[in-house]
Amino acid sequence: MDSVQTGGKGDAMKKCPFCAEEIKAEAIKCRYCGSNLVEHDSKSETTNTVGPDGPQGVERGDNASLRANRTDGLRRTVTDDAPLCHPTSSWGFLAGVFTFAILIAVGYWIWALGPQYLGERFAKARTDLGKPRMALIENALKNFELDCGRLPDESESGLEALLEAPPKLKDKWKGPYLQKSQLLDPWGNPYIYMREGRVNVGTFDLISYGADGQPGGEGDNADIVND
Numbered sequence: 001m002d003s004v005q006t007g008g009k010g011d012a013m014k015k016c017p018f019c020a021e022e023i024k025a026e027a028i029k030c031r032y033c034g035s036n037l038v039e040h041d042s043k044s045e046t047t048n049t050v051g052p053d054g055p056q057g058v059e060r061g062d063n064a065s066l067r068a069n070r071t072d073g074l075r076r077t078v079t080d081d082a083p084l085c086h087p088t089s090s091w092g093f094l095a096g097v098f099t100f101a102i103l104i105a106v107g108y109w110i111w112a113l114g115p116q117y118l119g120e121r122f123a124k125a126r127t128d129l130g131k132p133r134m135a136l137i138e139n140a141l142k143n144f145e146l147d148c149g150r151l152p153d154e155s156e157s158g159l160e161a162l163l164e165a166p167p168k169l170k171d172k173w174k175g176p177y178l179q180k181s182q183l184l185d186p187w188g189n190p191y192i193y194m195r196e197g198r199v200n201v202g203t204f205d206l207i208s209y210g211a212d213g214q215p216g217g218e219g220d221n222a223d224i225v226n227d
Contacts, residue, residue, distance in 0.1 A: 011024055011025075012024065012025035012026070013025060014027075016030040016032060016033060016035060016037070017035075017037075017040055018030060018033050018035040018040075019032050019033040019035070021033070126186040126187065126211070126220060127186070127210075127220055127222075127224070129186040130185055130186055130208050130224040131224065131226070131227075133182065133185065133186070133191075134191065134206045134208075134224070134226045135226075136178065136182055137159065137162075137178065137182070137183065137191060137193075137206055138206065138226060140162050140177035140178045140182075141162070141177075141204065143174075143177055144161065144162060144173075144175070144177055147172055147173060147174045147175075148169045148172045148173060149172065151195055151204060152166070152193070152195070153166075153195060154193070154194075154195060156168075158193040158195075159183050159190070159191065159193045160183075161173075162175055162176065162177040162178050162183070163175065163176045163177075163178065163179075163180055163183075164176070185208035185224070186208075187208075187210070187211050187213070189208065189209065189213045191206050191207065191208055192205075192206070192207040192208070192209070193205070193206060194207070199225045199226075200225075200226065200227075205225060205226065206225070206226040207223060207224070207225050207226075208223065208224040209221075209223055210222050210223060210224065
């Protein structure tokens with residue numbers, strides 16, 4: 001049996017056989033290491049027995065109880081002390097709601113504002129194509145002038161003279177200088193040709209009346225004139 005001492009207040013004390021801490025003599029479980037003292041006391045009285053085949057060592061109570069308590073401690077660590085947390089139960093739900101809200105906002109923006117935004121971008125892209133196409137016609141008119149000695153006249157179907165030789169210039173004409181599709185603005189309307197320029201005084205004007213095909217207007221309906 002473990003040694004029993006008397007504490008300062010008259011209570012009988014003893015030392016834990018596992019951790020050597022002082023505990024009350026009537027304690028059945030150590031409050032420091034959690035060892036089972038009842039099991040230890042019962043097993044400490046076990047002695048060696050002799051069987052029919054000779055002496056067989058029966059494991060001493062101290063060692064068996066120590067391993068049992070270690071196993072109990074490990075089991076408590078794995079089960080009782082393990083935190084029961086479910087991170088996906090809360091954070092996963094919030095992340096899903098947040099993602100769903102973003103998808104709804106993006107979908108609404110595409111549905112409500114997308115067509116208008118894309119329409120404006122497409123209209124601007126067409127407008128930006130107006131001047132580069134004019135540059136092709138300007139270059140063709142200069143080549144026509146170099147070959148024929150003058151610019152086409154409105155009486156000669158204007159820009160059509162770049163596709164087919166005017167009757168009076170068949171000997172000098174070296175076209176065609178352009179394809180027919182290159183005489184159309186980005187909206188499919190023919191460019192307006194004026195031999196006597198009003199905007200470009202002293203040379204010719206090329207004009208596109210924009211998307212509506214009418215003089216004046218704003219945005220993609222505004223007139224485009226060559227520089």
